[in-house]
Amino acid sequence: MDEAAALPPFAAIVVAAGKGERARQGVPKQFAFWRGKPVLRHSVDALVESGANPVIVAAPSDMQGEAHAAVGDNPRVEVVAGGATRQASVRHSLDVLAGRGCERVLIHDAARPELMRDVVARLIKALETTAGAIPVLPVVDSLVIASSGAMDGKAEREAIRRVQTPQAFRFSAIHAAHHAWEGAANAGDDAQVLHAAGGSVALVDGDERLRKLTFAEDFMDDLPPMRIGSGYDVHCLAEGEELWLGGVRIEHSHGLSGHSDADVALHAIVDALLGSVGAGDIGTHFPPSDPQWKGAASDRFLTHAVGLVTAAGYSVGNVDLTIVCEAPKIGPHRDAMRERIAQLLGVDIGAVSVKATTTERLGFTGRQEGIAAQAVALVIRR
Numbered sequence: 281m282d283e284a285a286a287l288p289p290f291a292a293i294v295v296a297a298g299k300g301e302r303a304r305q306g307v308p309k310q311f312a313f314w315r316g317k318p319v320l321r322h323s324v325d326a327l328v329e330s331g332a333n334p335v336i337v338a339a340p341s342d343m344q345g346e347a348h349a350a351v352g353d354n355p356r357v358e359v360v361a362g363g364a365t366r367q368a369s370v371r372h373s374l375d376v377l378a379g380r381g382c383e384r385v386l387i388h389d390a391a392r393p394e395l396m397r398d399v400v401a402r403l404i405k406a407l408e409t410t411a412g413a414i415p416v417l418p419v420v421d422s423l424v425i426a427s428s429g430a431m432d433g434k435a436e437r438e439a440i441r442r443v444q445t446p447q448a449f450r451f452s453a454i455h456a457a458h459h460a461w462e463g464a465a466n467a468g469d470d471a472q473v474l475h476a477a478g479g480s481v482a483l484v485d486g487d488e489r490l491r492k493l494t495f496a497e498d499f500m501d502d503l504p505p506m507r508i509g510s511g512y513d514v515h516c517l518a519e520g521e522e523l524w525l526g527g528v529r530i531e532h533s534h535g536l537s538g539h540s541d542a543d544v545a546l547h548a549i550v551d552a553l554l555g556s557v558g559a560g561d562i563g564t565h566f567p568p569s570d571p572q573w574k575g576a577a578s579d580r581f582l583t584h585a586v587g588l589v590t591a592a593g594y595s596v597g598n599v600d601l602t603i604v605c606e607a608p609k610i611g612p613h614r615d616a617m618r619e620r621i622a623q624l625l626g627v628d629i630g631a632v633s634v635k636a637t638t639t640e641r642l643g644f645t646g647r648q649e650g651i652a653a654q655a656v657a658l659v660i661r662r
């Protein structure tokens with residue numbers, strides 16, 4: 281099910297007006313690069329893709345330009361000035377949304393860049409029965425009461441949860457609660473604001489990936505600058521089948537049989553790309569048991585794999601393909617294949633190598649029973 285399509289309308293607020301002092305990134309951490317793009321961009325993109333509209337970004341009043349640059353041009357994203365505290369940033373953002381008929385709102389820390397759609401869906405669905413909903417995780421370590429650097433007693437962790445964002449609210453409830461709170465001590469998060477106003481706050485499963493980038497070491501787990509992957513595939517040659525290789529149709533006495541168009545060369549590249557970001561293999565994403573892929577052009581498999589590489593924070597560096605077959609001769613079609621593969625990968629043709637070899641009539645390829653292909657892909661952190 282497409283979760284975004286199933287979700288009722290909701291707005292989002294991304295609080296990004298902090299100083300990020302603990303993270304020591306040289307700029308406020310929400311503008312630091314992380315996994316190929318500014319921290320702030322990750323959750324704004326995820327919220328837009330989840331269907332949030334509008335997405336209000338509360339940024340430092342003296343860094344509105346930096347915020348616009350970080351989020352890019354998107355008509356659904358509005359940058360506004362935050363406040364001196366997180367709470368003030370939220371309250372101002374809620375005021376910006378007031379009067380627009382907004383019924384639901386997600387409030388999210390820009391400092392939590394890994395935002396996944398299933399958490400958004402869980403939170404929005406919870407609003408059917410409650411005024412607020414927050415993602416939480418259990419405490420897995422034992423807890424102590426600390427006093428002057430010594431243990432002063434044991435805390436009951438079973439009654440405690442670790443709270444994350446995004447936090448979801450019925451708009452009218454959280455907007456009124458924030459204004460009812462105004463002037464008191466700063467609240468840790470928006471759930472506390474609603475709870476203090478007597479609102480109900482449901483707990484839904486959080487996700488460790490929603491962790492907040494807070495300290496410098498939190499930026500140390502950044503992705504490696506490059507990753508490689510390899511792919512290998514085989515398909516049988518058969519009469520009456522079309523021969524597609526490297527995204528190109530080739531006239532030949534036999535074609536390749538398979539559930540899709542059986543383009544063994546593109547399949548090897550797909551597996552190399554998926555392997556480079558640890559995203560399974562072509563069968564994971566396009567199971568041969570699924571009738572929707574019957575006769576499918578393998579172009580779409582490759583496009584999907586490129587999308588997963590991009591989502592993982594990488595872009596395609598270069599690809600090296602070797603086709604193993606006795607016939608047909610690949611040479612006359614090499615450049616057409618390179619051009620088509622480069623087009624599908626979104627790279628220059630110089631980043632695509634297509635080689636071919638026979639096996640000197642040895643083995644299944646030598647007996648022209650089938651064609652094999654292997655590929656290596658290098659992906660580069662964006």
Ligand SMILES: Nc1ccn([C@@H]2O[C@H](COP(=O)(O)OP(=O)(O)OP(=O)(O)O)[C@@H](O)[C@H]2O)c(=O)n1
Binds near residue numbers: 303
């Ligand atoms: N006046 C503020 C303070 C914080 N935030 C946002 O609230 C989120 C969570 O706050 P935190 O992790 O504490 O961020 P900072 O306050 O920037 O961090 P530090 O305390 O290290 O300066 C961040 O996305 C931050 O940008 C905000 O919008 N407005």
Ligand SMILES: C[C@](O)(CO)[C@H](O)COP(=O)(O)O
Binds near residue numbers: 366444469470
């Ligand atoms: C809002 C929050 O992320 C929920 O866990 C947390 O309260 C923010 O705390 P911080 O001190 O502002 O980082």
